Amino acid sequence: MPKPDEPPRYSPKVFDVATAEAARAIILQAEDPTEVERRWSVETPWFGRLIRHACALGPESRVLDFGCGLGRLSKWLIDAVGCRVVGVDISEGMRKLAADYVGSAKFSAVAYEAFRADPAWGGGFDAAFACYVLQHVERPDQDLPAIAAALRPGGRFLLANSQMRWVPTTQGWARDHFDVVALANASFVGVEGYVFPPEIAVLPGLDAETVLHLYRRP
DSSP: OOOTTSOOOBOGGGGOOSSHHHHHHHHTTOOOHHHHHHHHHHHHHHHHHHHHHHTTOOTTOEEEEETOTTOHHHHHHHHHHOOEEEEEESOHHHHHHHHHHHOOTTEEEEEHHHHHHOTTTTTOEEEEEEESOTTTOSOHHHHHHHHHHHEEEEEEEEEEEESSOOEEEBTEEEOOSOOHHHHHHHHSEEEEEEOOOTTTOOSTTHHHHEEEEEEEOO
């Protein structure tokens, strides 16, 4: 336990999970199993279709899932499109669970540290996405340029993110000064913005809180 006068430090331990059920709950920020299942079943295909369309994915596409978690969108894209997906996650537990959940030779999960050491892991990506991830990372000012570096020239990046930062620390969830959209605008060229339909947003207010932007690497 941190001391009362100790300043908060970034602590992603909340993402260290051992079961798929725990992973779903933390990924979707809901404790009620019924709410988790409804959000998973309603939201996942909508985001999958958006990524497929916005990033013009096909069977030959190589895609980066930044902050893949359990791999819900990786699995949807592989099943629906047949593309190859590399998932990146800071949690070893999430990566192991993702490999089992996706269950495809077209999917691989790599550690965050390995990605940062070589963003173009295996030769670069045609597209990338980050779904409700960059609001939680420690240094989005470093991660967004790394995602840009991972893409081939002209490659597209779909950002789905909260308008606010929710950073896991040793003293609970906190907010900081980083503006994820401004950082994305500095690393990419904006292409298009999207609206998150209220009927897809299972949690109250999630539609208004969600930012959806499509970018491309120059």
